[in-house]
Amino acid sequence: MTTVGRCREACALLAVWFAASLASVTQAADAPAIELVGRDPAGHGLVARLQQKTVVIMSGTPEQMGAAHGRLLSEKARHLVNQVVYVVGAADTLRTSRWFFDRMAEIERRAGPHVPQRFFAECDALADASGVSRRDARCANLFPELFHCSGVAVRGKATRDGRVLHARVLDYLRDIQLQNGAVVAVFLPDGYHAWMSLGYAGFVGTVTAMNEKGLAIGEMGGRGEGDWDGMPMSFLLRDVMERAASVDEALAIIRQTPRTCEYYYVLSDKSRNMAALECRPNEVTVLLPGQQHARLPRVPEDCVLISAGDRAQALSRRVQEHYGRIDVPALIEIIKRPVAMNSNLHNAIFAPETGQMWVADAGKKTPACDEPYTCCDMAELLTFYRKTMHAERP
Amino acid sequence: MPGPSTISFEARQASGQIVVRQWQIDTVAPDELFCEPPGLECQDVDRADLERMFAAVLKFALEQLP
Numbered sequence: 155m156t157t158v159g160r161c162r163e164a165c166a167l168l169a170v171w172f173a174a175s176l177a178s179v180t181q182a183a184d185a186p187a188i189e190l191v192g193r194d195p196a197g198h199g200l201v202a203r204l205q206q207k208t209v210v211i212m213s214g215t216p217e218q219m220g221a222a223h224g225r226l227l228s229e230k231a232r233h234l235v236n237q238v239v240y241v242v243g244a245a246d247t248l249r250t251s252r253w254f255f256d257r258m259a260e261i262e263r264r265a266g267p268h269v270p271q272r273f274f275a276e277c278d279a280l281a282d283a284s285g286v287s288r289r290d291a292r293c294a295n296l297f298p299e300l301f302h303c304s305g306v307a308v309r310g311k312a313t314r315d316g317r318v319l320h321a322r323v324l325d326y327l328r329d330i331q332l333q334n335g336a337v338v339a340v341f342l343p344d345g346y347h348a349w350m351s352l353g354y355a356g357f358v359g360t361v362t363a364m365n366e367k368g369l370a371i372g373e374m375g376g377r378g379e380g381d382w383d384g385m386p387m388s389f390l391l392r393d394v395m396e397r398a399a400s401v402d403e404a405l406a407i408i409r410q411t412p413r414t415c416e417y418y419y420v421l422s423d424k425s426r427n428m429a430a431l432e433c434r435p436n437e438v439t440v441l442l443p444g445q446q447h448a449r450l451p452r453v454p455e456d457c458v459l460i461s462a463g464d465r466a467q468a469l470s471r472r473v474q475e476h477y478g479r480i481d482v483p484a485l486i487e488i489i490k491r492p493v494a495m496n497s498n499l500h501n502a503i504f505a506p507e508t509g510q511m512w513v514a515d516a517g518k519k520t521p522a523c524d525e526p527y528t529c530c531d532m533a534e535l536l537t538f539y540r541k542t543m544h545a546e547r548p
Numbered sequence: 549m550p551g552p553s554t555i556s557f558e559a560r561q562a563s564g565q566i567v568v569r570q571w572q573i574d575t576v577a578p579d580e581l582f583c584e585p586p587g588l589e590c591q592d593v594d595r596a597d598l599e600r601m602f603a604a605v606l607k608f609a610l611e612q613l614p
Contacts (some may be wrong), residue, residue, distance in 0.1 A: 240604035247601075253593050254601075330608065 224283025230355030322372025359388025368424025376416030
């Protein structure tokens with residue numbers, strides 16, 4: 155390709171959403187309709203709209219899911235890869251004085267041996283189907299996310315009805331408009347648990363997810379950049395979603411897996427178990443509900459929380475103010491600024507017992523916490539997918 | 549001078565002023581202008597990747613205009 159051709163490709167990024175048509179599926183009277191937008195011609199995925207959100211659902215082998223993802227979201231995936239690899243890559247090169255692609259090659263060399271082959275196979279198939287180079291797709295998926303986020307899970311005495319509710323605040327890169335490629339992605343991999351992620355076109359890992367077993371997880375970044383000899387965090391969380399059915403099983407996987415850098419997690423499950431984790435490559439610290447930590451403000455009974463600085467103080471204070479009355483609307487209020495940062499890219503509220511996830515993405519100029527939430531019901535999405543794909547067969 | 553002698557800018561967390569010492573228009577640019585500054589560490593990188601970075605950053609900057 156010529157230089158002009160490359161520049162044209164790089165500049166021609168206005169997303170042209172492919173033709174929307176087809177059918178809509180009748181939902182329960184009080185549930186928002188899921189509108190079918192497009193099907194993967196190979197029969198391994200579909201794109202739908204749920205209120206204002208794009209939902210992509212994929213099933214099959216890693217190669218089948220990756221190819222479906224790439225075909226269904228090709229424009230968005232190309233845009234996202236371009237933003238992450240080339241815009242963030244340029245900034246990273248200036249910040250570190252190291253050529254971005256050299257750093258990414260080092261990460262792949264060191265982390266690659268710890269990544270399950272099925273994830274790279276899916277990523278490569280996605281790249282081939284969407285017209286992104288395999289190298290760029292892997293770079294986008296391996297990019298070291300240095301998030302500054304918050305997470306909180308509450309249950310029992312803290313909530314209005316005793317059920318576990320779990321909020322996840324992602325504060326990162328709103329300025330580069332990653333939200334333009336935001337999708338709710340539902341994965342039905344052969345031989346593993348189905349799960350859904352609040353993620354981005356072109357990304358096969360996750361930082362915000364819940365699976366069909368009622369296990370939810372959200373990640374918060376820490377330090378330790380450069381400790382790449384382990385499974386990249388976003389792939390580790392995907393592995394947890396696909397193989398764990400409870401907080402205890404998730405903990406076992408996280409402990410057994412070689413890990414990179416420093417990350418914090420809040421986990422919860424439908425049995426009302428929950429935990430906050432501080433993970434470094436060589437140790438995992440588990441904070442149980444109500445357990446105090448020197449670096450956190452007061453953590454009330456039946457609560458776990460992870461945040462930092464003034465945001466953590468505000469989070470703790472608000473949880474205490476709403477204590478005993480916390481429901482989904484209250485939790486949405488609790489995580490508004492200043493708990494969320496101005497860079498707030500997306501938020502999710504999980505209800506693991508009912509398989510529901512309320513999601514909000516940043517607007518063009520507004521943080522996610524100020525945007526409306528959409529409720530994604532895992533069972534409804536799976537039913538929609540199976541009915542739609544079944545109806546497709548002769 | 550055919551152009552401004554100073555260009556001021558303000559971003560969210562930074563501000564600055566670029567002082568233009570000389571404008572050259574419709575003139576032959578000597579190759580030396582495009583040489584790397586002396587004394588700095590240099591690294592050869594893939595030209596296509598570099599051009600895509602410039603293109604992506606330029607597009608992103610244009611998108612930020614009101």
